[in-house]
Amino acid sequence: MRFDDRARGDHIDMVTIARPRAKAPAHAAGPRPRTVLLVGGIILLAILVIAAVTAAVWRARHTATDRASHTVSAAVAGRDAATLDLLSGVTAVTVTAADLGDTLYRVRTPDDGRTVPSVTDLDGRIGVQLSDSGNGAPDKGVVTVELNRDVRWTVRFTAGSTSNTADLRALRETGGVEYIGGVSSIELTLPAAKGVVPVRMSGGAGTFRIHLPQNxxxxxxxxxxxxxxxxxxxxxxxxxxxxxxxxxxTAAADRFEIDNTAGVSSVIVDRY
Structure with missing residues (x-):
């Protein structure tokens, strides 16, 4: 092409052919893998913390509280005489006397069981009842009672049991023992008599063993x-x-009077 062609008015358009640009590679939608791992770790940690706190709260509420409810006690409050009365039937009951200081009595059931004790105190008559708490493992209905040895105790078992053990030899004095409910096996140990100490069994028994002081x-x-x-x-x-x-x-002022008004298979009286 000659430059003088422009003078003649002829126009030649210069066409530029553009090459298509390469597109940048597209990233997959969503967070990067490292971000996913970080967020997942935070969520997992939060779950573990919540689980640990929940477990701690459950233990605090159910372990400490439930254990506390398995023991009932009360202060002596100046009393020198009282009557214990077991009002609920049990598989096994054990009653002992000990130096409890200012505590009048202590009633216990197994910490891991469902049975819990409750006590009513009416004019010196301590009524012990047992109930199902709904918490813990099923148990066999076992209760242990400790009595303050410095108090004059009369012990009464209105409800029956399979096994009944009462070791009262540590008491300063007892006003007597009465078995109203039927019992398969009774073992009773008494302190020295002060006055006439009555022992009465009216509910029937299999074996009734009584251990008395010498003479x-x-x-x-x-x-x-x-x-x-x-x-x-x-x-x-x-x-x-x-x-x-x-x-x-048996004409002595201090003596034991044992009266079995109901039938019994075997009565054994011996000395310790």
Whole structure:
């Protein structure tokens, strides 16, 4: 092309052919992998913290509280005499006397069981009842009672049990013991008698063992009859209702009077 062609008015358009630009590679939608891991770790940590706090709160509420509810006690508050009365049937009950200081009594059930005790105190009569708390493992209905040894206690078992053990030898004095509910096996240990100490069994029993101090006079009446009665090693079989047996001077001022108004398979009186 000659430059003078422009003078003639001829126009030649210069066409520029543009090459298409390469597009930048597109990133996949969503956060980067490192961000995902970081967020996931934070969420997991939060879950673990919440779980730990929840577990701690549960233990604080259910472990400490439930354990506390398995023990009931009260202050002596100047009392020198009281009566214990078990009002709920149990599989096994154990009553002992100990130096409890200013505490009048302490009633316990197993910490891991469902049974919990409650106590009513009416004019010196301590009524013990048991109930199902709904928490803990099923248990066999076991209760332990400790009595302040410096208080004169009368003990009464209105409800029955499979096993009944009362070791009261540490008491300064007892006003007597009464079994109203039926019991499969009774084991009773008494302190020295001060005055006449009555022991009465009216609910029926399988075996009734009574341990007395040496030389403590005793009279045993089988009001309801007995398979056998043994007093200080002397055994009597096929005992009819109303038969009486004695050991020592039963006219003494300080003595034990044991009256089995209901039938019993075996009565054994010995010494410790």
């Amino acid at each position: 403590g006079p005793v009279r045993v009446v089988a009001g309801g009859g007995a398979g056998s009665v043994t007093v200080d090693g002397t055994r009597h079989d096929g005992v009819t209702g109303g038969a009486a047996f004695q050991g020592g001077d």
